[in-house]
Amino acid sequence: GDSVTQMEGPVTLSEEAFLTINCTYTATGYPSLFWYVQYPGEGLQLLLKATKADDKGSNKGFEATYRKETTSFHLEKGSVQVSDSAVYFCALSDLEDSSYKLIFGSGTRLLVRP
Amino acid sequence: EAGVTQFPSHSVIEKGQTVTLRCDPISGHDNLYWYRRVMGKEIKFLLHFVKESKQDESGMPNNRFLAERTGGTYSTLKVQPAELEDSGVYFCASSRTGYNQPQHFGDGTRLSIL
Numbered sequence: 001g002d003s004v005t006q007m008e009g010p011v012t013l014s015e016e017a018f019l020t021i022n023c024t025y026t027a028t029g030y031p032s033l034f035w036y037v038q039y040p041g042e043g044l045q046l047l048l049k050a051t052k053a054d055d056k057g058s059n060k061g062f063e064a065t066y067r068k069e070t071t072s073f074h075l076e077k078g079s080v081q082v083s084d085s086a087v088y089f090c091a092l093s094d095l096e097d098s099s100y101k102l103i104f105g106s107g108t109r110l111l112v113r114p
Numbered sequence: 115e116a117g118v119t120q121f122p123s124h125s126v127i128e129k130g131q132t133v134t135l136r137c138d139p140i141s142g143h144d145n146l147y148w149y150r151r152v153m154g155k156e157i158k159f160l161l162h163f164v165k166e167s168k169q170d171e172s173g174m175p176n177n178r179f180l181a182e183r184t185g186g187t188y189s190t191l192k193v194q195p196a197e198l199e200d201s202g203v204y205f206c207a208s209s210r211t212g213y214n215q216p217q218h219f220g221d222g223t224r225l226s227i228l
Contacts, residue, residue, distance in 0.1 A: 004156070032214055043118070044157075044205060044219035051214055089157060095213075099170035101147060102207075102217060104157040 002027045006090045006105035013080055013112050021075040021088055021108045023064075029096035033057075033066050033073040036089040036104075044089065047075075080112045116140065118220035120206050126226045132194040135223045139188070139208030145169075146189050147209075147217060148181060152202035160204075163189060164211070193225075201227045 007022040025031065035047040035057070048057030053068035062077045073090060090105040119138040127133050139146045148160040160179070161171040165186035174181070178197070183189040193200055203224050207217040 036219075041221075043120075043221035044207075046216050046218075049214075049216070091157075093214075097170075099162040100145075100209075100215075100217075101159040101162055101170060101173075102149070102157075103159065104149075106156040107151075107154070 002029075002031065002092060002094050002103050004090050004092055004103055004105035006088075006108055008106070009087075009109040011108060011110050013110070015082055015112055015114055016079045017112075019075070019077040019080045019084075019110065021090075021110070023073045023075065023090035023105060025071050025073065025090075025092050027071075027092055027094055029094040031092040031094045033064070034091040034093070034102065035062070035064055035073070035075050036091060038087045038089070038107075040086070047088070080110070082112045082114055085110055085112045118206055118208050118218050120204075120220035120223050122223060123221065124224045124226070126228065127196055128228050129198055130195045132192065133196055133225060135191045135193075135204055135206075135225070137189045137191070137206030137208075137220060139206070140218055142210065143208035143218070144186070144211050145209040145215070145217075146183060147207040148189070148191055149205040149207065150202045151205070151222075152199070157205065160191075196225075196227045198227050201225055 032051045048059040050057040050066035146163040151157045159173040162169045163183045203222045209215040
């Protein structure tokens with residue numbers, strides 16, 4: 001079945017450091033890919049998405065590129081801020097699945113220190 | 115527009131008791147999803163409603179879980195009787211119908227079984 005694997009955390013960075021959170025996927029169909037973020041005490045928020053190969057999703061300085069050849073969707077940010085501290089989830093939705101349900105990775109906690 | 119609302123935010127019950135979680139989706143969203151995250155692992159799909167009908171309940175763990183969406187508005191998820199392994203955070207999400215419509219999540223209900 002479909003699955004998502006993302007790097008284990010926690011990831012601890014200093015403010016203004018470069019961030020990469022790795023995400024790879026396995027899918028039988030042609031999935032759409034997502035990054036969701038959960039800030040402390042809040043629910044999940046869609047951060048960015050990409051629906052086809054080579055698409056780049058971007059939002060709030062975060063970027064991720066849909067790489068079909070490596071089945072990856074790594075999250076990057078050039079300069080993190082303390083306010084980026086959160087749990088980040090990579091997810092896919094297989095368009096051959098009529099329910100469009102999301103399949104998530106296990107989440108990566110990011111802690112940014114001043 | 116108001117977001118997805120879940121109630122309660124936290125529930126603590128003893129093993130063997132019954133608990134009912136509620137989700138109010140965004141008005142006009144026909145699709146309603148339940149997910150849960152257990153013990154810091156990945157967020158897993160439970161089931162999907164389209165209006166009042168169950169479209170996909172392949173993720174429901176066993177018959178102790180009962181989900182309803184009478185009238186196609188709010189949904190309830192009942193756990194009866196609760197077991198220790200049911201502890202976790204239960205998320206609800208809703209979306210409009212159509213290709214690649216984003217799922218909007220509530221803040222979740224943290225369920226603790228003692």
